[in-house]
Amino acid sequence: MADAVFARVAIVGAGLIGSSIARAARDYGAARQVAVLDASPQVMDRVRELGIADETSGEAPQALKGADLIIICTPVGVCGAVAETLAPHLEPGAILSDVGSVKGAVVAQVAPHVPEGVHFIPAHPLAGTEYSGPDAGFASLFQNRWCILTPGEDADPRAVARLDDFWTRLGAKVEAMSADHHDKVLALTSHLPHLIAYNIVGTADDFGEQTRSEVIKFSASGFRDFTRIAASDPTMWRDIFLGNREAVLEMLGRFNEDLSVLQRMIRRGDGEGLFAFFTRTRAIRRSIIAQGQDTAAPDFGRRKSD
Amino acid sequence: MADAVFARVAIVGAGLIGSSIARAARDYGAARQVAVLDASPQVMDRVRELGIADETSGEAPQALKGADLIIICTPVGVCGAVAETLAPHLEPGAILSDVGSVKGAVVAQVAPHVPEGVHFIPAHPLAGTEYSGPDAGFASLFQNRWCILTPGEDADPRAVARLDDFWTRLGAKVEAMSADHHDKVLALTSHLPHLIAYNIVGTADDFGEQTRSEVIKFSASGFRDFTRIAASDPTMWRDIFLGNREAVLEMLGRFNEDLSVLQRMIRRGDGEGLFAFFTRTRAIRRSIIAQGQDTAAPDFGRRKSD
Numbered sequence: 001m002a003d004a005v006f007a008r009v010a011i012v013g014a015g016l017i018g019s020s021i022a023r024a025a026r027d028y029g030a031a032r033q034v035a036v037l038d039a040s041p042q043v044m045d046r047v048r049e050l051g052i053a054d055e056t057s058g059e060a061p062q063a064l065k066g067a068d069l070i071i072i073c074t075p076v077g078v079c080g081a082v083a084e085t086l087a088p089h090l091e092p093g094a095i096l097s098d099v100g101s102v103k104g105a106v107v108a109q110v111a112p113h114v115p116e117g118v119h120f121i122p123a124h125p126l127a128g129t130e131y132s133g134p135d136a137g138f139a140s141l142f143q144n145r146w147c148i149l150t151p152g153e154d155a156d157p158r159a160v161a162r163l164d165d166f167w168t169r170l171g172a173k174v175e176a177m178s179a180d181h182h183d184k185v186l187a188l189t190s191h192l193p194h195l196i197a198y199n200i201v202g203t204a205d206d207f208g209e210q211t212r213s214e215v216i217k218f219s220a221s222g223f224r225d226f227t228r229i230a231a232s233d234p235t236m237w238r239d240i241f242l243g244n245r246e247a248v249l250e251m252l253g254r255f256n257e258d259l260s261v262l263q264r265m266i267r268r269g270d271g272e273g274l275f276a277f278f279t280r281t282r283a284i285r286r287s288i289i290a291q292g293q294d295t296a297a298p299d300f301g302r303r304k305s306d
Numbered sequence: 307m308a309d310a311v312f313a314r315v316a317i318v319g320a321g322l323i324g325s326s327i328a329r330a331a332r333d334y335g336a337a338r339q340v341a342v343l344d345a346s347p348q349v350m351d352r353v354r355e356l357g358i359a360d361e362t363s364g365e366a367p368q369a370l371k372g373a374d375l376i377i378i379c380t381p382v383g384v385c386g387a388v389a390e391t392l393a394p395h396l397e398p399g400a401i402l403s404d405v406g407s408v409k410g411a412v413v414a415q416v417a418p419h420v421p422e423g424v425h426f427i428p429a430h431p432l433a434g435t436e437y438s439g440p441d442a443g444f445a446s447l448f449q450n451r452w453c454i455l456t457p458g459e460d461a462d463p464r465a466v467a468r469l470d471d472f473w474t475r476l477g478a479k480v481e482a483m484s485a486d487h488h489d490k491v492l493a494l495t496s497h498l499p500h501l502i503a504y505n506i507v508g509t510a511d512d513f514g515e516q517t518r519s520e521v522i523k524f525s526a527s528g529f530r531d532f533t534r535i536a537a538s539d540p541t542m543w544r545d546i547f548l549g550n551r552e553a554v555l556e557m558l559g560r561f562n563e564d565l566s567v568l569q570r571m572i573r574r575g576d577g578e579g580l581f582a583f584f585t586r587t588r589a590i591r592r593s594i595i596a597q598g599q600d601t602a603a604p605d606f607g608r609r610k611s612d
Contacts, residue, residue, distance in 0.1 A: 206564070227594055255506060266551055
């Protein structure tokens with residue numbers, strides 16, 4: 001195996017993503033040592049039981065000692081407070097990063113606490129499941145997934161390259177862009193779809209008991225895919241919508257405009273308009289398959305897993 | 307194998323569903339003979355090449371001769387015209403059924419053409435993929451899927467029981483309800499989710515080329531699941547929205563009201579409200595898994611197929 005990219009990576013927050021990084025860093029030899037730190041004693045206990053880290057004292061001074069890469073993996077809403085707590089223990093030359101789903105808000109919260117000589121390079125691995133906690137993680141979570149880095153304009157290119165190497169070692173495809181651009185693209189590809197999924201599941205929940213039970217019974221016909229998305233971690237998503245408010249509201253505005261057009265077509269019985277619209281959206285699906293982001297296997301009904 | 311339920315089933319329209327019924331009826335011994343009829347000579351040629359039917363003349367008199375079950379599998383929009391064409395060839399005692407995704411509109415179109423002595427029992431198998439045409443079909447499509455029958459109040463119970471047997475033989479779980487109730491439940495579980503999915507994919511398509519290519523690139527983070535839904539057959543979905551207009555518009559109205567509430571929470575930064583909402587939707591997902599409508603496997607990222 002090639003040399004480790006970092007001597008010691010410290011993971012702060014051992015949820016799905018943090019615990020997966022810990023496992024992957026070790027399994028793929030991306031760091032010689034892995035330290036894990038979590039504010040919850042129960043989570044620290046579980047991390048020890050799972051045996052996914054070398055350093056599990058649960059104390060910042062021990063965990064961060066000698067760490068040349070520190071990754072904040074907490075919910076976005078607390079990463080500023082976490083950075084403030086970590087700051088006194090960050091060593092000169094170390095790289096501080098994160099995994100937040102929004103980047104502008106993270107930069108605003110974390111940057112003021114980064115000590116001189118520490119490289120702050122935000123990152124966002126586009127990977128996850130609808131499960132949470134240290135037991136939900138696994139080493140291969142980042143394989144063939146994108147990891148977007150959003151270094152500031154004055155970031156040290158060598159530090160950026162090392163973080164790129166780290167994520168590449170974990171199996172990710174790495175791309176860099178500005179935090180602002182990241183937030184716009186993700187508002188459309190991730191945040192808005194989740195908001196919509198949450199909303200439609202909520203609409204169903206407002207019906208009476210009988211209808212609700214039928215909705216669940218017949219969910220395979222489209223609704224089920226929404227519930228899967230809407231089952232993601234509530235804390236994480238609250239923080240995303242608060243942290244990327246402007247871009248999400250802008251995308252939501254566009255979505256609403258477009259939906260009004262479809263609604264009007266249905267009300268007026270405009271079959272030609274509906275057909276043209278549905279044909280256009282089909283082409284996007286084909287592009288996604290062509291770019292290898294999904295397979296063409298007809299598993300819409302998810303037959304194999306039933 | 308048990309005795310066949312029907313002597314001869316005639317499938318009218320050899321798309322994904324029709325060709326799957328033809329294959330399944332034969333593979334699972336639900337009918338002794340299978341006749342397939344399609345308005346398109348090219349489709350009839352393909353049906354002959356695939357060898358999925360015993361009678362492939364493409365002529366209604368031959369296809370329907372001796373048929374004790376006739377299933378209209380065309381798009382919903384033309385099923386009235388199709389029923390009118392078939393009517394002179396339907397034999398007394400035969401059961402006429404369909405597979406339409408809306409039921410009220412199908413009943414309104416088809417019922418006037420059903421001859422005396424023929425049992426009209428509408429049906430809707432909740433199964434499908436995002437693919438279309440005779441090549442897309444397969445015999446196991448209906449295994450463990452629901453098939454909803456919507457017999458009229460004066461329907462012959464023996465005819466209903468035979469159709470129930472037929473679908474059970476194909477592997478489906480059968481349930482009966484009124485056409486009106488079916489259309490309300492499906493508006494929420496299937497039609498509205500599809501409309502939303504079409505809409506969000508359309509919103510993405512309206513962006514410029516660069517953003518669009520990034521949306522496709524980073525689609526794994528939620529958006530991809532929508533494109534899968536939005537890739538379904540445009541003709542079928544046009545007919546569904548036109549055929550179930552009232553129920554869809556009512557559900558869309560509720561959806562929009564709820565979305566306004568979420569939008570307001572985001573704009574006002576109401577973290578508690580968002581958290582409570584997202585926690586509630588998570589419970590619905592758990593109910594669906596508990597009822598066996600989906601697995602708990604964390605394949606949101608669809609790792610295995612990548």
